[in-house]
Amino acid sequence: GFDKMASIHITADWPYFTRRRAYMREQHGDPSNPPMEISPAIFQVIREHGPRSSIDFKRKDMVDWSWGKPTRLARASLEILNAMGELLIHHRVGTRRVFDLTERLLPTELISALDPNETEKDYQNWHVFRRVGGLGLASPNASEYWGAILGVNTEIRRATLKRLVDSGDLMAVAVDGVPRQTFFIRMADLPVIEAVQKKRSPRARAVFIAPLDNLLWDRNLVRRIFNFDYVWEIYKPEVERKYGYYVLPVIYGDRFVARVD
């Protein structure tokens, strides 16, 4: 699915993403959009022959796509139908996704379930709260980690965070050594934080952190709290790389101590 970015989420969350699917349909679902024009053919093949991936469609037409590059029309079509909720990933072959009809993969009650968030405001509360949980410690400042929350800009986000504090779901906190900055945590995380602080000397072990791990969503915060500057260099031109294509941070105990590539 798609939450902050491409991600795995539990099927029980399907109804909560009704708004996102509708939004994707608004963006791409016009029948004259080339990937939509060929969608009936795609559906037919999958319905009759089972799960299919982009390479199973032989047509060579190209369309403009993300990453500033064109892509094959069939691939664009699968991708858009997936974003709109018509197709889901059945399995993967290596990194390639093989799609099947949503109606074959999800129970009917889930597909027909209503969006639990009745109003726009309900949705905003839900999604901002969910994202704060993902971040653990959330700065209200604009950044990529607030992305993909529909209709929420900086102003609305600040208002939503305030609402969630007022309702007792979130708590505003300050961090030692980071002056003049308010952060937000989930109230429900408080016992965990307190338990960790009480533990005298946790047994230290080394952990390799993946570049897209939640811990690294706010790289600014990592720099300020842990004094560790991390950039995933995969998207840097080779000559500009400092450490390597796929540098990973290494944590030992509660500190960032090294990098590996």
Next chain:
DNA sequence: CGAGGACTAAATGAGGCGCC
């Protein structure tokens, strides 16, 4: 603050080729 632009390499599989 937010829009827009620039940017990468590993893994996989299809297809061509020579050879038996």
Next chain:
DNA sequence: GGCGCCTCATTTAGTCCTCG
């Protein structure tokens, strides 16, 4: 016809910096 080997095309996934 089929195997082994090679090459080539395709697919996958967001970050970060600049500018108005």
